[in-house]
Amino acid sequence: MTLRLHDTLSGETRPLEPLTPGFVGIYSCGPTVYGPVHIGNFRSFLFADILVRYVRYRGLRVKWVMNVTDVDDKIIRGAAAAGVGIGELTERWTDRFLTDARILGMTDPDVVPKATEHIPQIVALIEELSRRGHAYRTDDGSIFYQISSWPGYGRLARLDPENMRVGERVESDEYGKDDVRDFALWKGPKRGEPSWSTEVGEGRPGWHIECSAMSMTHLGQTFDIHTGGVDLIFPHHEDEIAQSEAATGKEFVRTWLHCAFLQMAGRKMAKSAGNIARVDELLERGTPPRALRYALISVHYRMALAFSDESLAAAASAVERLDNVLAALDSYSEEREDDPSLDDVLANGRRSFEEALDDDLNVSGGLAAVFEVVRELNRRIGARSLSTADARRAADFLLDLDRVLGVMSAPTRKLESDVADLLEQRAAARAARDWAASDRLRGVLADHGIAVEDTRDGQRWRRVGEPSRA
RNA sequence: GGCGACGUGGUGAAGUGGCUUAACACGGAGGUCUGCAAAACCUCUACUCGGCGGUUCGAAUCCGCCCGUCGCCUCCA
Numbered sequence: 099m100t101l102r103l104h105d106t107l108s109g110e111t112r113p114l115e116p117l118t119p120g121f122v123g124i125y126s127c128g129p130t131v132y133g134p135v136h137i138g139n140f141r142s143f144l145f146a147d148i149l150v151r152y153v154r155y156r157g158l159r160v161k162w163v164m165n166v167t168d169v170d171d172k173i174i175r176g177a178a179a180a181g182v183g184i185g186e187l188t189e190r191w192t193d194r195f196l197t198d199a200r201i202l203g204m205t206d207p208d209v210v211p212k213a214t215e216h217i218p219q220i221v222a223l224i225e226e227l228s229r230r231g232h233a234y235r236t237d238d239g240s241i242f243y244q245i246s247s248w249p250g251y252g253r254l255a256r257l258d259p260e261n262m263r264v265g266e267r268v269e270s271d272e273y274g275k276d277d278v279r280d281f282a283l284w285k286g287p288k289r290g291e292p293s294w295s296t297e298v299g300e301g302r303p304g305w306h307i308e309c310s311a312m313s314m315t316h317l318g319q320t321f322d323i324h325t326g327g328v329d330l331i332f333p334h335h336e337d338e339i340a341q342s343e344a345a346t347g348k349e350f351v352r353t354w355l356h357c358a359f360l361q362m363a364g365r366k367m368a369k370s371a372g373n374i375a376r377v378d379e380l381l382e383r384g385t386p387p388r389a390l391r392y393a394l395i396s397v398h399y400r401m402a403l404a405f406s407d408e409s410l411a412a413a414a415s416a417v418e419r420l421d422n423v424l425a426a427l428d429s430y431s432e433e434r435e436d437d438p439s440l441d442d443v444l445a446n447g448r449r450s451f452e453e454a455l456d457d458d459l460n461v462s463g464g465l466a467a468v469f470e471v472v473r474e475l476n477r478r479i480g481a482r483s484l485s486t487a488d489a490r491r492a493a494d495f496l497l498d499l500d501r502v503l504g505v506m507s508a509p510t511r512k513l514e515s516d517v518a519d520l521l522e523q524r525a526a527a528r529a530a531r532d533w534a535a536s537d538r539l540r541g542v543l544a545d546h547g548i549a550v551e552d553t554r555d556g557q558r559w560r561r562v563g564e565p566s567r568a
Numbered sequence: 569g570g571c572g573a574c575g576u577g578g579u580g581a582a583g584u585g586g587c588u589u590a591a592c593a594c595g596g597a598g599g600u601c602u603g604c605a606a607a608a609c610c611u612c613u614a615c616u617c618g619g620c621g622g623u624u625c626g627a628a629u630c631c632g633c634c635c636g637u638c639g640c641c642u643c644c645a
């Protein structure tokens with residue numbers, strides 16, 4: 099069994115067959131950094147993260163490239179409004195994006211290219227398109243891609259160019275277009291806007307061209323997987339294909355993966371709709387980061403995901419269940435022979451997990467497999483039928499699957515000295531059967547964010563709301 | 569107007585022809601364990617998969633129609 103993925107372009111779900119055996123190149127459309135990224139955006143980044151983690155779990159090497167768009171209309175407007183240069187604005191929000199991503203346990207991409215650092219590559223691509231007759235220049239110094247020169251246009255989005263509704267508004271800088279559907283490769287210089295002096299003239303890159311240039315620069319003219327939200331299918335990815343394939347004459351991307359929307363209050367989460375939630379504000383409200391990650395990854399990526407306070411609370415409880423079993427396994431100790439049936443439980447669990455993830459990254463199914471093992475482990479912990487070594491093996495097993503999920507927390511043995519003191523005092527009180535003191539100390543520890551439980555393996559503690567270990 | 573996706577319990581959702589008289593998680597009810605609590609475990613919580621027809625020995629799963637929701641065709645993860 100191998101990983102099968104649903105390709106948007108062909109509409110088929112087919113096995114991942116890397117261009118280079120053992121190596122997968124993945125490009126993910128990242129954020130435009132003009133403000134904080136909301137959790138709807140993060141859903142699509144975390145979906146790519148799961149993909150990367152699972153491909154690596156499967157033993158393949160991955161080069162993951164996620165771009166940052168650091169020059170566009172919104173950035174220019176935002177910088178002007180804030181009275182700062184665009185570099186200052188984009189640096190601030192890029193840092194913030196990467197910080198939030200780490201809080202959510204997202205794997206660091208191998209390369210995070212920026213549009214402004216790829217101007218030569220972008221220009222070279224535009225020149226090639228001009229040479230091949232796919233681009234034309236307008237009076238204001240802009241360069242447009244000529245859609246009519248590319249017969250495959252509309253294939254990805256399944257749109258018939260003839261039937262496309264064309265927006266009524268035609269911006270002044272696009273006035274000279276041959277066809278309103280043509281899109282800008284290069285925008286001519288304007289007062290108050292950043293501009294580069296290049297072989298194709300003064301100006302700045304259009305949006306779509308940067309992703310073609312950056313992905314091909316870092317992954318080659320043809321690469322394995324390109325990801326993004328479904329809203330990028332058209333026009334962004336459609337345009338990327340048109341540009342890239344027209345310029346190289348080669349297939350651009352082997353597999354296109356698109357993540358469905360995160361919905362809140364029955365609508366897609368979008369800045370324009372005003373129904374957005376941000377990482378920092380959720381954290382301020384006391385949301386454990388791993389619970390947020392769980393809430394965003396636990397549903398299949400091609401299904402709309404309903405986000406709400408309730409779904410977040412349910413995710414937090416599920417994550418706690420995982421923490422609890424890991425803590426129980428960690429403190430478990432029993433002098434006895436190994437449980438002969440444990441291997442089967444773990445092997446079956448792993449098989450179910452992999453079958454689900456192989457099936458176009460069915461995370462829900464994978465989680466079901468994990469929780470089935472968790473229940474089985476809890477039974478054995480209660481029955482004291484595991485050996486101490488079994489308990490270690492079981493914990494290692496769960497943490498191994500968590501290389502893909504990134505929602506668990508390995509119990510830490512490290513404690514602040516004051517907390518360690520309190521735990522010792524409580525253990526002493528319990529030994530003396532001083533229940534009043536024991537209960538009081540439990541309350542004090544809770545104030546330190548430490549939950550204490552009494553088990554057959556003695557006092558057990560865990561932190562409430564630990565960050566992801568990823 | 570064109571194109572597409574989805575509609576499963578109190579909630580979030582797996583499942584896409586027989587293994588499912590529907591997984592997993594959350595929530596709820598009862599019980600076991602425990603000094604108490606928590607955790608955990610056990611039992612129960614959809615005789616049913618938007619509606620109506622059809623195909624089939626057999627359908628939540630395939631087909632048709634209808635209803636509803638969301639989305640794309642414009643910046644958007």
